[in-house]
Amino acid sequence: DGNSYIDYCCSWGALIHGHAHPVILQAVQQRMTKGTSFGITTEIEERLARKIVELVHSIEKVRFVSSGTEATMSAVRLARGFTHRKIIVKFDGNYHGHADSFLIKAGSGVTELAESSSAGIPKELVKYTVSLPYNELDSTREFLLNPTYRDDIAAVILEPIAGNMGVVPGKPEFIQLLRETTEKIGALLIFDEVITGFRVALGGAQSLYQTKPDLTCLGKIIGGGFPAAAFGGRAEIMDYLAPNGPVYQAGTLSGNPVAMEAGLQAIMLLQEPGFYKELERKANIITRDLPVPVKQVGSMFSLSVEPFPPFFRFLYERGIYIPPSQYESWFVSSAHQDSHLEMMRDAILEWCSQSAQLPY
Numbered sequence: 007d008g009n010s011y012i013d014y015c016c017s018w019g020a021l022i023h024g025h026a027h028p029v030i031l032q033a034v035q036q037r038m039t040k041g042t043s044f045g046i047t048t049e050i051e052e053r054l055a056r057k058i059v060e061l062v063h064s065i066e067k068v069r070f071v072s073s074g075t076e077a078t079m080s081a082v083r084l085a086r087g088f089t090h091r092k093i094i095v096k097f098d099g100n101y102h103g104h105a106d107s108f109l110i111k112a113g114s115g116v117t118e119l120a121e122s123s124s125a126g127i128p129k130e131l132v133k134y135t136v137s138l139p140y141n142e143l144d145s146t147r148e149f150l151l152n153p154t155y156r157d158d159i160a161a162v163i164l165e166p167i168a169g170n171m172g173v174v175p176g177k178p179e180f181i182q183l184l185r186e187t188t189e190k191i192g193a194l195l196i197f198d199e200v201i202t203g204f205r206v207a208l209g210g211a212q213s214l215y216q217t218k219p220d221l222t223c224l225g226k227i228i229g230g231g232f233p234a235a236a237f238g239g240r241a242e243i244m245d246y247l248a249p250n251g252p253v254y255q256a257g258t259l260s261g262n263p264v265a266m267e268a269g270l271q272a273i274m275l276l277q278e279p280g281f282y283k284e285l286e287r288k289a290n291i292i293t294r295d296l297p298v299p300v301k302q303v304g305s306m307f308s309l310s311v312e313p314f315p316p317f318f319r320f321l322y323e324r325g326i327y328i329p330p331s332q333y334e335s336w337f338v339s340s341a342h343q344d345s346h347l348e349m350m351r352d353a354i355l356e357w358c359s360q361s362a363q364l365p366y
């Protein structure tokens with residue numbers, strides 16, 4: 007509309023190289039001349055799959071889909087099919103996309119009392135989902151080991167570094183508890199790394215925690231700005247998927263060659279030496295010593311600013327676009343230059359010095 011903005015939403019974290027990166031654009035343009043969709047596996051899909059298997063240490067086999075929602079939804083179906091169990095445990099404040107069974111009210115800790123958080127979802131469809139407090143060891147242990155439920159828990163799914171209630175890293179002892187307890191009760195551990203995959207490190211959050219989940223969901227960055235996502239994990243589990251196994255999953259545009267090309271190019275750019283260190287250095291230009299609480303892991307962070315809407319408008323009027331909710335993470339991309347980041351920092355400092363006097 008003729009205005010320009012410096013973007014720190016970056017398509018909710020997908021654009022780690024910023025908008026219209028020339029390398030990605032050029033490769034995509036070339037790829038498009040060969041056809042844009044075939045509905046079957048292509049060589050470029052295999053190349054991206056091999057790259058993911060090489061870099062994400064828990065993934066032996068991977069299946070592409072078109073959105074993070076499909077990735078988590080399919081991972082949960084696979085976990086239920088593999089374990090022959092029903093209950094899915096998730097955590098309050100974690101977002102796994104908009105599939106019915108995830109949209110349960112926070113704190114619905116007992117299956118019979120589960121209540122959906124959205125209209126249009128009968129309560130029966132969230133009956134086998136449980137939402138527990140994040141990072142709380144005692145209540146989690148208690149539920150997972152509860153004799154009434156433990157043999158019916160198919161999977162525990164979480165964002166190992168939560169990015170949808172501000173940035174909240176999982177406590178290492180929480181992640182460890184989940185790994186040990188799921189193994190003990192025969193449930194699968196699913197890391198939703200739709201945000202953190204290729205964002206916090208090449209190997210995702212699981213490489214930082216040195217933990218191997220059974221299944222991992224990826225999205226955002228692996229599409230290089232195009233619709234692509236994936237789920238993958240141990241071969242033994244992935245082999246339960248159709249057509250090899252009994253768990254149905256399919257998608258017309260899954261593994262779309264244009265999206266695969268963009269994703270592969272994006273990941274190869276991430277492999278340049280020092281990429282993640284440099285991105286964190288850039289993020290620190292904004293976040294160092296701010297007079298508001300900051301939560302940060304590498305290039306993803308969130309600021310606790312109350313009230314949020316006038317803060318959003320204040321930045322927007324200065325040509326800065328941040329995610330329009332305080333529960334979302336902000337993202338720095340390799341396209342941001344130091345001058346953009348300094349400008350952002352100055353704008354936040356200006357807000358802080360003025361906001362005490364504003365009538366909000």
Ligand code: PLP
Binds near residue numbers: 200226
């Ligand atoms: N999982 C996480 C952690 C997410 O942040 C999101 C989206 O923001 C999703 C899943 C769903 O992905 P999509 O919006 O591509 O369906």
